[in-house]
Structure formats: structure tokens, C-alpha cells
Amino acid sequence: xxxxxxxxxxxxxxxxxxxxxxxxxxxxxxxxxxxxxxxxxxxxxxxxxxxxxxxxxxxxxxxxxxxxxxxxxxxxxxxxxxxxxxxxxxxxxxxxxxxxxxxxxxxxxxxxxxxxxxxxxxxxxxxxxxxxxxxxxxxxxxxxxxxxxxxxxxxxxxxxxxxxxxxxxxxxxxxxxxxxxxxxxxxxxxxxxxxxxxxxxxxxxxxxxxxxxxxxxxxxxxxxxxxxxxxxxxxxxxxxxxxxxxxxxxxxxxxxxxxxxxxxxxxxxxxxxxxxxxxxxxxxxxxxxxxxxxxxxxxxxxxxxxxxxxxxxxxxxxxxxxxxxxxxxxxxxxxxxxxxxxxxxxxxxxxxxxxxxxxxxxxxxxxxxxxxxxxxxxxxxxxxxxxxxxxxxxxxxxxxxxxxxxxxxxxxxxxxxxxxxxxxxxxxxxxxxxxxxxxxxxxxxxxxxxxxxxxxxxxxxxxxxxxxxxxxxxxxxxxxxxxxxxxxxxxxxxxxxxxxxxxxxxxxxxxxxxxxxxxxxxxxxxxxxxxxxxxxxxxxxxxxxxxxxxxxxxxxxxxxxxxxxxxxxxxxxxxxxxxxxxxxxxxxxxxxxxxxxxxxxxxxxxxxxxxxxxxxxxxxxxxxxxxxxxxxxxxxxxxxxxxxxxxxxxxxxxxxxxxxxxxxxxxxxxxxxxxxxxxxxxxxxxxxxxxxxxxxxxxxxxxxxxxxxxxxxxxxxxxxxxxxxxxxxxxxxxxxxxxx
Numbered sequence: 048x049x050x051x052x053x054x055x056x057x058x059x060x061x062x063x064x065x066x067x068x069x070x071x072x073x074x075x076x077x078x079x080x081x082x083x084x085x086x087x088x089x090x091x092x093x094x095x096x097x098x099x100x101x102x103x104x105x106x107x108x109x110x111x112x113x114x115x116x117x118x119x120x121x122x123x124x125x126x127x128x129x130x131x132x133x134x135x136x137x138x139x140x141x142x143x144x145x146x147x148x149x150x151x152x153x154x155x156x157x158x159x160x161x162x163x164x165x166x167x168x169x170x171x172x173x174x175x176x177x178x179x180x181x182x183x184x185x186x187x188x189x190x191x192x193x194x195x196x197x198x199x200x201x202x203x204x205x206x207x208x209x210x211x212x213x214x215x216x217x218x219x220x221x222x223x224x225x226x227x228x229x230x231x232x233x234x235x236x237x238x239x240x241x242x243x244x245x246x247x248x249x250x251x252x253x254x255x256x257x258x259x260x261x262x263x264x265x266x267x268x269x270x271x272x273x274x275x276x277x278x279x280x281x282x283x284x285x286x287x288x289x290x291x292x293x294x295x296x297x298x299x300x301x302x303x304x305x306x307x308x309x310x311x312x313x314x315x316x317x318x319x320x321x322x323x324x325x326x327x328x329x330x331x332x333x334x335x336x337x338x339x340x341x342x343x344x345x346x347x348x349x350x351x352x353x354x355x356x357x358x359x360x361x362x363x364x365x366x367x368x369x370x371x372x373x374x375x376x377x378x379x380x381x382x383x384x385x386x387x388x389x390x391x392x393x394x395x396x397x398x399x400x401x402x403x404x405x406x407x408x409x410x411x412x413x414x415x416x417x418x419x420x421x422x423x424x425x426x427x428x429x430x431x432x433x434x435x436x437x438x439x440x441x442x443x444x445x446x447x448x449x450x451x452x453x454x455x456x457x458x459x460x461x462x463x464x465x466x467x468x469x470x471x472x473x474x475x476x477x478x479x480x481x482x483x484x485x486x487x488x489x490x491x492x493x494x495x496x497x498x499x500x501x502x503x504x505x506x507x508x509x510x511x512x513x514x515x516x517x518x519x520x521x522x523x524x525x526x527x528x529x530x531x532x533x534x535x536x537x538x539x540x541x542x543x544x545x546x547x548x549x550x551x552x553x554x555x556x557x558x559x560x561x562x563x564x565x566x567x568x569x570x571x572x573x574x575x576x577x578x579x580x581x582x583x584x585x586x587x588x589x590x591x592x593x594x595x596x597x598x599x600x601x602x603x604x605x606x607x608x609x610x611x612x613x614x615x616x617x618x619x620x621x622x623x624x625x626x627x628x629x630x631x632x633x634x635x636x637x638x639x640x641x642x643x644x645x646x647x648x649x650x651x652x653x654x655x656x657x658x659x660x661x662x663x664x665x666x667x668x669x670x671x672x673x674x675x676x677x678x679x680x681x682x683x684x685x686x687x688x689x690x691x692x693x694x695x696x697x698x699x700x701x702x703x704x705x706x707x708x709x710x711x712x713x714x715x716x717x718x719x720x721x722x723x724x725x726x727x728x729x730x731x732x733x734x735x736x737x738x739x740x741x742x743x744x745x746x747x748x749x750x751x752x753x754x755x756x757x758x759x760x761x762x763x764x765x766x767x768x769x770x771x772x773x774x775x776x777x778x779x780x781x782x783x784x785x786x787x
Contacts, residue, residue, distance in 0.1 A: 061379060061399045065372055073364035077357050084353035091349075095337070096309065096322070103276075103324045103333050110261065110278065111328045116166040117237045117254045118328070123160060124172060124252045125239070129153045134241055134250040136176045150179075150186055157183035168234060168257040169196065169224060173211045175248040199223040199231050212248040216240045219331065221286050224255055233258040235286050261287050275337075281330035311339070379403075429454040430513045433522050437465070437513070439571030447567065457509050462525040463570055464537055465561040466510070467577035468496060468544070469518045471589050475553045493519065495552055496544075503540045503547075510540075518581065520574060525563065533563055534594075541592045549590075557584050559593040618665050625669035628716025630709055637662070637708060641701060659700045666711045731770070734760070738771060 124130055132138045133153055139146045153172075160170070161183040171192070172181040180192035187195065193204050202223050210220060222236040234255045241249040261278070278287040312319045318339040325332050379399050386406035432454055435441060451458065470492070477488045497512040500521055504510030509524040525533045541558040548554040559580035561573040580595040617640055624633035644658055741759060745751050757764035 062372060062376060064398065065375065066368065069364075069368040069371070073360065073368065076360050080353050080356050080360070084349060087349050096320075099322050099335050099337065100324070103322060103335055106276070106333055107324055107326055110331065110333070111326055113166050113256055113260075114237075114326065114329045114331070116164055117256065120160060120164045120167060120170060120254055121237065121239050121252050124170075127156065129156060130172055130181070133174055133177075133181065134172070135244070136174075150181070153181055154184050154186055157181060166256075168255045170252070170254040173251040173253065175212065175250045176244075196225055197223060198225060210238060211240070211251045211253070213238070213240050213251075214243050214248070216251075219280055219286055219329075221284075222255065224257075235261070258287055262289065275335070277334040277336070279332050279334060281332075286331070312336075425454070426514075429456070429511065433511050434513050434515075434520075436567065436570045437520055437522065437574035441567075456511060457524065459509055459524045459526040461565050461567075462527075462533065462563055463565075463567070463573060464523045464525060464533070464563050465570070465573040465577040466500070466504075466521040466523060466537065466541060467518055467559040467561075467574075467581050468500065468521065469557040469559075469581055469584065470496070471555040471557055473554070475555075479553060492554065496548065496554065496556070499547055500540070500544050503543050507536055518578075520577065522570065530563060538592065538594070545590065545592070555590050557581070557589055557591055557593070559584075559595065561595050621665055622669045622672070625666065625708070625711050626672060626715050626719075628712045628714075628719055630712035633708055633712055634705065637705070655700075659704060662704055663707065666707055670711050670714060735771060738767070 129149060130153055133146075133149060138149075157170075157172075161167075164170075170183075173179075173189070174181060178189050180187045180189055182192070189208065190204065193207055197207055198204075210222075217237075217239045219235050219237050222234055223231050224234045225231050234257055237254045237256070238251055239254075240251040243249060276289040277285050279285050309320060309322045312321050319336045320339055322335040322337070323332055382403055383399050386403060432450060433456075441447070450456075473489075473492060476492055477485070480488045480491060483491065493514050496519060497514065500519075501510045501512055504521065504523055507528075508526050511522045511524075513520050513522070523537065525536075528536075537560050541560060545556055545558065548556060559577045561576035561580070564570070564573045576595040580593040583593050584591065617636065621633060621636045621640075624636055640662070644655070738756065738760065741756070742751070753764040753768055757767050760767060762770075
């Protein structure tokens with residue numbers, strides 16, 4: 048149990064990864080449900096807000112129509128001359144008898160206005176100077192009019208008169224009105240007072256709107272939102288309310304802007320969402336107060352469904368996750384147990400998939416390594432077997448057919464040939480390859496050559512390379528085509544291999560080609576021919592194609608041919624040129640000897656090496672005649688002779704031989720010049736001694752002078768004097784001084 052628990056809670060186990068994956072898939076619908084729930088709630092709130100704004104706008108349109116009717120009626124009352132004369136009373140100071148007639152006539156006009164403005168409930172004009180109320184069709188004194196239309200406990204007579212006697216007041220005020228059946232109803236009165244005359248009130252227009260008409264529109268909003276709708280004036284006085292409950296005294300009217308808006312307000316633990324909209328024709332403001340819980344009551348069903356779906360998803364998804372985890376983990380667990388014996392490949396704390404991947408990778412790597420080793424062994428064994436065939440050492444215990452099958456050697460016909468590839472100047476390729484050891488570089492070199500040659504041969508034939516050091520033979524099983532096509536194909540393979548390897552990899556090769564032989568017993572003979580043809584690289588040079596047939600054709604000589612051409616006379620002539628240091632003549636004589644041997648009558652490779660060594664011996668003898676053995680420059684550096692004899696081509700041998708010839712001539716010329724200088728110095732010393740002896744013998748002769756010495760020694764006096772001074776450091780005048 049403890050082990051299973053560790054398996055489940057292992058931070059790197061596949062169970063935890065799968066659990067997290069299933070949980071992520073499970074949480075997706077939960078998150079989506081939550082998002083849908085919140086979006087639905089938000090949409091519901093937005094719809095409620097939109098609906099309330101729409102109803103408020105409808106209320107504003109209704110009220111604005113009534114307000115416009117009130118304003119028009121007030122305008123008519125203000126500018127009617129009959130009403131104005133009754134308010135001002137200036138006319139009746141002159142014509143008092145006209146007052147009653149005008150008063151009666153004005154009541155008739157009031158009746159006409161009542162018919163024209165049916166939106167209004169009741170309107171009248173207060174005549175302050177006469178303490179009279181002018182109504183449609185009748186007129187009353189103020190107390191009778193108050194008792195008939197406004198008497199209530201809320202509004203007494205004095206309050207009513209104070210309202211009518213305000214100076215320059217225009218606006219709506221809440222007011223009680225008594226109906227015809229005697230009931231008191233709430234109304235909104237629009238009061239517009241006239242200017243004071245001599246400090247006294249003149250009168251006022253009162254136009255009343257039945258509050259029940261307004262409440263019918265407000266009740267629609269209340270039924271939709273279960274909130275409270277208000278109509279307030281610019282001084283934040285509530286004129287109409289859709290609820291009979293008291294308004295919150297802390298309602299923040301200061302947050303209500305002049306335009307439409309909404310804000311959240313909390314009062315006494317209750318949260319409200321307050322909407323406001325301003326009238327377009329008056330200073331009235333329409334306010335809707337909706338408790339926030341109204342939205343959540345309407346979203347309760349959505350919330351319950353969402354919670355139930357989330358719980359069902361969690362419970363059902365959790366159970367299915369556990370079932371699928373166990374079902375899907377069982378195959379993984381069986382695979383892990385199958386690889387469990389390979390504990391060396393498992394990293395500490397790794398999950399099961401990583402363990403399986405490492406085990407599979409390790410197994411595949413081992414298989415690849417085994418296959419690679421098998422291929423290498425197969426290639427090595429095949430190379431050894433082919434090499435034995437080339438050397439004529441076929442194993443009699445291993446049948447030929449079985450050996451060919453075992454080493455995957457396909458014989459297209461009984462015709463065979465050998466291509467021998469000699470690697471030249473491999474240092475260029477080895478320098479280009481970086482990051483490998485010298486052994487790895489050589490393996491890569493042989494691998495490239497093998498692949499290129501076998502691919503070229505296998506276009507029409509079958510080739511099998513043998514990996515050796517420098518000379519790599521290729522056994523070619525030729526297809527059944529004409530002999531001429533077989534030779535042309537071999538030459539084409541050799542040329543293509545040379546060009547491709549040189550251009551692509553800087554690998555330079557010399558290729559020799561044997562003749563075409565028939566039968567496996569002739570493979571050794573073909574290999575020997577390729578080796579013999581490769582020997583002619585000494586004469587033909589590097590990076591050439593050397594077919595054995597061409598080499599054999601060039602070596603046909605007469606039976607009386609004694610070897611190479613180098614007579615004693617030519618040797619003596621060469622010695623004489625060397626002894627006198629005449630390099631140009633010596634080089635011409637050497638070229639004549641080489642041309643006679645390699646152009647007119649080509650010699651065989653062994654004889655060519657003998658000729659070169661014979662020429663070196665001639666140079667040694669020439670220098671030996673000029674001095675002692677210790678002074679012989681060629682004997683002092685024997686490695687140069689070794690390099691000459693080990694040269695791979697005749698061109699290299701000729702170049703080295705000419706260098707040696709040039710040094711020998713330079714040495715002979717220097718030696719000859721040195722001998723001439725020694726003889727001259729010796730003769731001069733003898734002349735000086737004779738002159739000195741003659742002077743010592745005849746210094747007492749008064750006629751002894753330079754001219755006498757010149758005559759005696761048959762030399763010009765000036766030349767003899769200068770020569771004597773250069774050799775002895777003294778002139779003849781010293782002798783004359785001694786005589787004195």
C-alpha cells in the first residue's frame with residue numbers, strides 16, 4: 048500500500064502527469080461553466096439596467112409631454128390680456144364698473160382653456176388684490192376655494208397662501224387636491240407667480256397634474272424591477288414616489304449628475320443601484336432605486352444550475368479519471384516490468400515513459416552497435432578473403448560457392464580484372480579533416496575511397512575493395528559484355544574516381560589496371576599484373592592511369608639489348624663537365640643520357656633505378672677527383688641518396704639528380720677557383736722572395752733602383768713596385784733609405 052501511494056504521489060511518475068492532464072481537461076468545462084455563469088449574470092444585470100433606463104426614458108417622455116402642456120397653458124394665461132388686467136387691477140382703478148364683467152368673461156375663457164388642455168387636472172389664477180381664485184366657469188374667494196379644492200391636514204390655508212404669494216417663483220410643488228366626490232388625492236402643482244406690485248403680491252397661476260396618471264407609468268417600472276421610482280426637482284425635493292414607504296433620508300442626491308448615470312449606494316445594510324435621467328424640457332429628474340438583491344434573485348436559477356453542473360462534472364469526471372488512469376496505466380506497468388531487468392538505463396526519479404524510452408534507445412543502440420560491428424567484421428572478413436584470392440591463397444577447406452555466398456560476393460561472369468589504387472599525398476586530405484585522430488582520419492580516407500570506387504564500378508559491374516595501407520586493390524567481376532567495352536568501363540571508372548576524389552575531397556590517386564582474365568584461378572595473375580603496372584609510376588609519374596597492356600607494349604625490346612644506355616665515353620664527358628663546374632653542359636649531357644634511355648628506348652623499372660644510382664655514382668666520382676672523401680658533399684649527406692633511390696616517380700628522381708648535379712658543379716667550380724687562387728698566391732710569394740733576395744745581394748750597388756729591378760725581373764717598374772707593396776706591405780723607398 049505504501050509503495051502504491053508513493054507511485055501515485057511521485058512527482059515524476061506518469062500517473063501524476065496523467066492526473067494533471069485529466070484534471071486540466073476536467074477543469075475546462077468547470078471554468079467554462081463559471082465563465083458562462085458570470086457572463087450570464089452580467090448580461091442579466093445589463094438587461095435589467097437597459098430595461099430600467101428604457102422605462103425611465105418612457106416616463107420622461109410622458110412627463111415631458113405633460114410638462115410641455117403645463118408650460119404652454121401657463122404661457123397662455125400669462126399673455127391673455129383679460130387675465131393680465133385682472134391681475135394688475137390698473138384698469139379698474141379708472142373703470143371699476145368693468146371689473147365684474149371682465150371677471151365673468153375671464154371665467155368663460157378659462158373654460159375654453161380647460162377643454163384645450165385636457166392633460167391638466169385643475170388650473171386657476173390667484174388674484175391677490177381681490178383675494179379671489181379664478182377657476183374655469185366660476186370664481187371664488189380664497190378661503191372658499193381652499194376649502195373646496197385643497198383642504199387637508201397636511202396643507203393648511205396659511206401654507207397654501209404662502210405658496211401662492213411667493214415672489215418670482217416658477218416650479219413644481221407637491222400638493223393635496225380634493226376631488227368632486229370629496230376625496231383627497233395627491234397632485235403636482237406648477238406655480239408661476241406674478242411680479243410684486245409696490246411690494247405686494249400680484250397673483251399666481253396654478254396648474255395641477257393628477258399624480259395618479261404619473262403613478263400608472265411608475266408602477267410599470269416598479270413591477271419590473273421591484274424598485275422605487277422618484278421624480279425630484281432641481282432642489283432635490285421628491286415630488287412623486289412609486290412607493291408609499293419612506294425614502295432613505297441619506298439618499299446622496301449630490302452624486303446625481305445633470306445627465307443620465309448609475310451608481311451603487313448602501314444604506315442600513317441594503318445595497319441599491321441608483322439610476323437617474325434628466326428631463327429634456329424642465330429641471331425635473333427621474334430616479335430609479337433598485338435593490339441589488341433583485342438581480343441575484345433573478346439569477347439564482349442560473350447559479351444553481353451552474354453549481355450543480357460543476358459538482359456533477361467534478362464528481363463524474365473524478366470517477367472517470369480514476370478508472371481511466373488505472374486502465375491506461377496497466378499496459379505501461381507491464382512494459383516497465385518487462386524492461387525492469389535493465390535497471391542500468393533508468394535514471395533516478397524518471398517517469399515510466401522516460402524509462403521505457405531509455406530502455407528502448409539502449410536496446411536499439413546495442414543492436415545498431417552489434418549490426419555495425421557485424422558489418423565491420425563482415426567487411427574485414429570479406430577483405431581478407433579477397434586478399435587471399437588476390438595472393439593465390441584460397442582456403443581448400445572452404446568451398447568457393449559457400450565463401451562467395453557467405454561474403455555476399457556476386458559473380459556476374461567468369462571475367463575478372465583488378466583495379467589498384469595508390470593514394471598519393473594524403474597529407475592534404477588529413478589536414479582538411481579536423482577533430483579526429485590520425486587513425487580515424489585514415490579510416491575515413493579509406494572509407495571514402497572504397498565507397499566512391501565501389502559505387503562507380505557497380506553501375507555496370509560488381510566491385511569489391513580491399514582495405515590496405517596505400518595500394519588498395521579492387522576485385523571487379525565484369526558483366527557479360529564485349530572485351531572492348533570491359534576495358535573502356537575500367538578506364539572510365541579509373542578516370543571518374545580520380546576526378547571525383549580530387550575535386551571533392553582533395554584525394555589524389557594513381558590507378559593501375561590489369562588485363563581481363565577468365566576464371567577465379569587467374570585472380571592472382573591479374574593482381575600481379577596490376578602491381579607490375581603500378582611500378583611504372585616511377586617512369587610515368589603520379590596521378591596517372593597505368594593499364595598493364597600499355598606498359599607491357601612499351602617494354603618490348605630486342606633480345607640483344609644489354610640493359611640501359613650509359614657508355615664510358617658519356618660518363619667521362621659528364622665527369623669532365625662536372626670537374627670544371629660547367630653546369631649547363633653537364634645538364635645537357637645528363638638530359639641526353641636520360642632521353643636515350645626513357646624516350647627512344649624505354650627501360651624497365653628496375654633498370655631505371657640502376658641507371659639513376661649509376662649516375663649518382665658518377666657524380667660522387669667526379670667530386671672525389673677534386674678533393675678528399677671528407678670534402679665530398681654527396682658522401683656527407685647519405686640521406687639524399689636514400690631519398691633518390693626511394694623516389695616513386697622518374698620525375699622526382701630526375702629533379703633530385705639535377706639538384707645533386709648542380710651542387711656538384713657549384714662545388715667543383717668553387718674548388719677550381721680556390722686552387723687557382725692558391726697557385727697565384729704561391730707564385731707571388733716566390734716573386735717577392737726573389738726580389739727581396741736580389742735587393743739584399745745588390746743593395747750596395749749605387750745604380751740599384753726600381754727600373755733596374757724591372758729590367759732584371761722583366762716586369763714594368765710601376766707594376767713590380769705596386770705588387771711588392773701589396774704583398775709585403777712596404778715600398779722600395781725603404782730600401783733606399785737603408786742604403787743612405
